[in-house]
Amino acid sequence: METKLETTRQGDGASLYLPKLVRILDMQTEVPAEAVTGPIVNFTIERNGIDFRPGQFFEISVFGAGEVPISISSPPSLKDKIILSVRAAGYVTSLLHQLKPGDYIGLRGPLGNGFPMEEFYGFDVLFVAGGIGLAPLRGLLWEMLFQREKFGRILLLYGARTPRDLMYQWQLPEWEEKGVEIHLSVDIGDGVWEKETHPPRKVGVVTTLFTDIQIDPTKTVAFVCGPPIMIRFALLGLTRDLKIPPERCIATLERHMKCGVGKCGHCIVGDKYVCMDGPVFSYAELSRLATIEEPW
Amino acid sequence: MEKRWVSSENLKAILAELAKDGQLIAPVKIGDEVLFRRVSDVEQICPDTEYVNSFIPPKEFILPARQTLLSYELDNSRITLHASREDLPEQVIFGIRSCDVAGIEYLTKFLSGEMFGRPDLADELFMKRRERLTILSVVCQQPGETCMCVCCEGGPALESGFDWQLTRLERGWLVEVGSEKGWALVERFRQLVPPAPEEAIAEKEERVRQVVANFYKFSPHRVQTMAASRMLSKGRLEHAFWQKIGERCVECGGCAFVCPTCYCFNVADLPVEQSTEDDGQLVPLVPGAPTKIPTKGKWERIRCRDSCMLAGYVRHAGGIYPRRTTGERCLTRFFHKLSWQFHFRMGRLGCTGCGRCIITCMGNIGISQVSEEMVEALTGVPAKEREIVLRSPQS
Numbered sequence: 001m002e003t004k005l006e007t008t009r010q011g012d013g014a015s016l017y018l019p020k021l022v023r024i025l026d027m028q029t030e031v032p033a034e035a036v037t038g039p040i041v042n043f044t045i046e047r048n049g050i051d052f053r054p055g056q057f058f059e060i061s062v063f064g065a066g067e068v069p070i071s072i073s074s075p076p077s078l079k080d081k082i083i084l085s086v087r088a089a090g091y092v093t094s095l096l097h098q099l100k101p102g103d104y105i106g107l108r109g110p111l112g113n114g115f116p117m118e119e120f121y122g123f124d125v126l127f128v129a130g131g132i133g134l135a136p137l138r139g140l141l142w143e144m145l146f147q148r149e150k151f152g153r154i155l156l157l158y159g160a161r162t163p164r165d166l167m168y169q170w171q172l173p174e175w176e177e178k179g180v181e182i183h184l185s186v187d188i189g190d191g192v193w194e195k196e197t198h199p200p201r202k203v204g205v206v207t208t209l210f211t212d213i214q215i216d217p218t219k220t221v222a223f224v225c226g227p228p229i230m231i232r233f234a235l236l237g238l239t240r241d242l243k244i245p246p247e248r249c250i251a252t253l254e255r256h257m258k259c260g261v262g263k264c265g266h267c268i269v270g271d272k273y274v275c276m277d278g279p280v281f282s283y284a285e286l287s288r289l290a291t292i293e294e295p296w
Numbered sequence: 297m298e299k300r301w302v303s304s305e306n307l308k309a310i311l312a313e314l315a316k317d318g319q320l321i322a323p324v325k326i327g328d329e330v331l332f333r334r335v336s337d338v339e340q341i342c343p344d345t346e347y348v349n350s351f352i353p354p355k356e357f358i359l360p361a362r363q364t365l366l367s368y369e370l371d372n373s374r375i376t377l378h379a380s381r382e383d384l385p386e387q388v389i390f391g392i393r394s395c396d397v398a399g400i401e402y403l404t405k406f407l408s409g410e411m412f413g414r415p416d417l418a419d420e421l422f423m424k425r426r427e428r429l430t431i432l433s434v435v436c437q438q439p440g441e442t443c444m445c446v447c448c449e450g451g452p453a454l455e456s457g458f459d460w461q462l463t464r465l466e467r468g469w470l471v472e473v474g475s476e477k478g479w480a481l482v483e484r485f486r487q488l489v490p491p492a493p494e495e496a497i498a499e500k501e502e503r504v505r506q507v508v509a510n511f512y513k514f515s516p517h518r519v520q521t522m523a524a525s526r527m528l529s530k531g532r533l534e535h536a537f538w539q540k541i542g543e544r545c546v547e548c549g550g551c552a553f554v555c556p557t558c559y560c561f562n563v564a565d566l567p568v569e570q571s572t573e574d575d576g577q578l579v580p581l582v583p584g585a586p587t588k589i590p591t592k593g594k595w596e597r598i599r600c601r602d603s604c605m606l607a608g609y610v611r612h613a614g615g616i617y618p619r620r621t622t623g624e625r626c627l628t629r630f631f632h633k634l635s636w637q638f639h640f641r642m643g644r645l646g647c648t649g650c651g652r653c654i655i656t657c658m659g660n661i662g663i664s665q666v667s668e669e670m671v672e673a674l675t676g677v678p679a680k681e682r683e684i685v686l687r688s689p690q691s
Contacts, residue, residue, distance in 0.1 A: 016420060017365040017597070018379045063370055064590035066565045067597070068613075090613025098589045104375055228616060255618075256610045258563040261417045263407060264602070265560030266610060268628065271637035276412050291531040292631060293624065 016261060019061045019106030022046045026101055030085055035164040037131050040087045041097055042073070045105065047080050053114030054140035055252055055280045059260040060084070061106025065095040069257045069275070071136035072110070075143035085135040085167065111260040112279050115140050115250065120221045124152040126213075126244075128234045130206050130226025131160050134167050136252050137225050145178045155213060159185035159206030159230075163193035172199060183209045206230060207237045217243040224251040228296035235283045249283035253295060269295045297455075298479065299492040300471040306488040307462075307469055312338045313485075314388050321357060323350055323391040332357070332389065341391065344464060348440030349393050349650060353556040357387060358425040359403060361553075362600045365421075365563065369594050382421065388430040394451030394461075395443075395650035397433045399556025400426070401457040402644065406559055411641055430477050435463040437503060439511045442651030444664055450648030452507045453500075463500045470500045524667035525645070527674055529636035535623070537673050541666060542623025544659030545605060551629070551653040551662070552603030557646050560609075562602035568594040604629050630666055 023046050031040035057071045068090070074083035088094040099105065117140065125144060129137050144151050156175070160166045163186050172182055182199040189203045202208055206226070222244050224234045231251050238249045255267035255274040262276035270292035272278060272285075281295070289295045302310070314320045315336055322341040324333040330347040332354045333340075369376045404410075404426055409417040436443070436452045445451030454461060459478030463470045470492055473479055482489050527533060552558040567590075602609060605625050611617045619625050632638055633646035647663050654662030672678055 015379055016417060018377065021375060021377070062589070063368055063375055064565065064567075064593070064595060067563065087614065093613065095589045106377075228618075254612065254616070256612050258561070258599075262409070262412050262414070263417075263419055263559070263561070264563065264599075265604065266562075266602070268604070268632065270631070271635065271641060273412075276414070292635075292637075293627060294618070 016263075017108070017259070019059070019067075019108045020048065020050075021104045022048055022107045024099055024101050024103050024105060025081060027099075030167050031087075031165055033088075036161040037087060037165045039097065040085055040132060040167065043084045043086060043096075045082050045084065045107070047082055050082070050107075050110065052076055052082075052110035054117065054143045055115035055136060056110035056112045057136075057260070057279065058082075058084070058107050058109035059111065059257075060086075060092075060096070061108075062092050062096045062099070063104075063106065066092040067106070067108075067258075068092045068096075069111070069260055071139075071252070071279075073135045073138045075139045075146060077143060077146040085132065085138075087132050108260060111275055113277070115223065115252070115280050117143065120248075121150045122152065122219075123248075124215060124220040125154045126215060126220055126222040126238075126242075127154070127156045127158075128206060128222060128224045128226070128238070129156070129158045130230035130234075131165060132167065133224075133226030133230070134158055135225075137223055138168060140223060141175070141180070145175070145180070148178060152219065153181065153215075154179060155181045155183070155215070157183045157185070157206055157209040157213070159187070159209070159226075161187045163190050181213075183212055185209055205233075207233050210237050210241050213242075215242060215244075217245070220244055221248045222250065224249065228254075232294075232296040235286065239283060246283035246287060251281060251283065251286065252279045253281060254279070269293065298473040298482070299497055300473065300482060300489040301468055301492040301496050302462075302471055302489045303468040306485075308338055310485050310488055311341065311390060314390075317386075319386055319388045321354070321387055321389040323347055332392070344391060344434045344436075345438070348436065348438070348443065349395070349652075351652075352554060353396050353399060353650065353652065354389055354392050355396070355399060355403060355556055357389065358400065358429055359407075359422055359559060362598055363421055365597045365599055367568070367594065367596045370590060370592055372591050380421065382424065384425060384428055386428050386430070388432060390432040390434070392431060392433045393436055393650070394433055394454045395445045395448075395648040396556045397431055397454055397457045398445075398450040398644070398648040399650070400429075400431070402557045402642065402646070402648070403559055405642060430481065431458045432460045432462060433458040435461065435500075435504065435507075437464065437507050439507065440651065442654040442662070442664070443511070443649065444647075444651055445649035446508055446511045448645050448647045448649035450650070452511075453504045463503060465496055465499050465503070468496070470496050524670040525634045525636060525639065527670050528631055528634050532674060533627075533670060534673075537670075538627045539621065539623035541626045541661055541669070542621055544661050545622040545626060546658055547605055547607060547622060548658065549601075549603035549606050550656040550658075552605065553601055554652040554656050556648055556650055556652075557633075558601075558603070560602045560604060561599040563597060563599050565595050565597050568596055604632070626661065626666070630663070633663060634667070 026044035028042045030042050031038040033039035057069050059067050060070045061067045070084050073085045086093055088097045127137050184201040185204055185206050194203050222238045224231055235249050238244045239246050253274050257267045257275055258264035260275045262273045267274035270289040286295050320335050321332050322335045323330045324340050325342045329351040330342050332350050364380045366380050367378045407419040407422045409415050458474045461472040610619050638646055654664055
């Protein structure tokens with residue numbers, strides 16, 4: 001049945017908080033519910049001419065449930081659609097998983113600053129991701145692959161709890177083909193996964209992969225996302241062991257958010273609002289924030 | 297600044313005229329407390345000599361405790377969205393104190409998006425209410441025992457933020473006109489507000505000087521907010537200090553609800569009418585979540601006051617929980633109120649010195665006590681002794 005939509009606007013409208021309606025085109029399970037961090041579903045939604053930068057996020061409304069901030073997993077260069085990888089973690093996201101293709105969700109955004117990509121043309125790029133932290137980095141990685149000639153080496157160090165928790169495994173061969181050097185890790189192996197040799201892999205936390213790679217710290221930029229504890233140790237390892245300067249270690253943070261437009265105050269870290277000043281910060285900025293309170 | 301003079305009788309006549317339009321909000325004595333209420337009769341107004349400040353800040357008129365952001369109807373496959381509609385009359389608030397005027401200025405600077413340099417992200421609900429509010433403030437001449445506006449650039453008299461600033465004089469009132477809107481009001485009551493004589497202006501200056509002097513003499517909370525601010529900004533306080541402060545917090549959120557500069561809000565989708573079709577057979581993906589998405593009914597997305605001292609404020613879905621302890625939350629709160637970093641971003645301290653959190657807090661961790669303890673923790677000199685040292689140049 002064709003869904004009919006209406007939006008009406010009367011009086012002194014709070015259009016700042018009024019979402020656009022967009023349709024879900026497709027839903028694919030990325031990580032099954034049985035995995036430690038599952039279930040994660042990739043939602044493909046209508047683009048509707050929305051422009052964004054990699055690293056920005058949307059406020060997604062599930063009608064009858066609420067609104068949540070979700071990072072964008074597809075690159076801006078992907079025409080006509082947007083992909084959001086969402087884990088059923090709370091009230092709203094678990095109801096989001098119950099929607100079907102063809103259903104409508106609300107969308108506000110894009111919000112936040114996004115990754116500084118243009119600044120790093122000509123650099124080697126090192127991605128360090130943990131678990132669902134690969135979701136916001138995937139958009140940037142793809143955008144860089146669309147502009148492959150503008151970047152040097154591209155490395156991806158990706159770790160998850162178990163082999164089943166690794167996201168986008170189906171896409172790894174395509175990335176390798178386009179010249180991404182991939183190293184994987186899992187915290188706990190399943191006896192089968194670790195016996196394979198390609199891509200290179202390890203049982204252990206993602207930071208243990210740092211010893212397996214050779215990089216030139218003078219021309220490398222690192223992008224990091226994952227759970228807070230992983231961000232903290234990854235940034236420490238990148239600067240201390242791999243000698244990348246803190247200004248070129250870039251992380252994207254996750255915070256509880258309500259409005260996404262710098263009004264509700266929930267995402268404050270030190271003197272920064274993650275929704276407006278972030279979510280992307282360099283390690284140099286984060287270390288300064290850490291003198292006030294731990295941003296991770 | 298344009299300065300006018302008005303006699304007590306004429307001021308009453310002006311207020312009566314405004315009250316007749318149903319526009320006037322003024323302090324009213326209810327039981328032992330003074331609260332801002334809509335008044336129809338000027339006799340209801342509590343004279344400024346009989347109260348220090350209202351129990352609840354007048355921010356409730358521009359940032360109500362609960363506001364609808366939008367509403368929507370679901371009917372199987374049909375979604376109808378309605379932006380929030382608020383038809384508000386013009387309002388005039390009389391008797392508001394300087395600290396609350398400074399609070400409104402702070403809220404406006406933040407919610408208009410000015411702090412981020414993003415006027416396109418102004419909060420329309422707030423801005424509409426702010427535009428329709430005329431502020432007639434009254435300068436305090438007798439500081440209360442919890443007042444600390446002098447330490448926080450919040451009074452007793454201000455240079456901006458008001459439409460009219462009234463000061464009670466020996467005879468009549470001095471009117472300082474602070475805006476176009478205030479000027480329009482002068483035009484409207486042209487006959488009643490003649491230009492102020494030189495003596496009236498001098499008398500006001502003298503009275504304000506006297507209030508500041510009195511403040512230093514009598515107020516027990518002569519906090520060194522600036523000293524506290526410096527320590528906080530440089531991160532010079534131990535984790536253990538905040539844990540000790542945090543132990544006294546009972547997580548009531550009262551400090552934020554009565555603060556004239558606190559704006560944080562929570563957002564929730566609440567059903568107005570809902571048909572429940574949950575069959576209870578399925579296992580929810582997350583404990584406590586409904587198993588079935590609602591398909592029919594009316595909802596409202598509301599915002600309501602929230603406080604950074606409450607437990608759920610920064611707790612993520614999925615188990616990540618920054619600022620788990622009350623101590624860490626206290627650090628966040630006081631950092632936001634007193635630090636240089638926020639002072640720099642907002643152009644003023646986050647505290648205007650109204651002293652309401654001092655009255656409200658059951659754990660005795662109002663802004664002045666914590667400031668004093670900060671200084672004490674770093675200098676090792678107990679607050680009491682320091683008080684004597686501070687008093688000497690004033691007395």
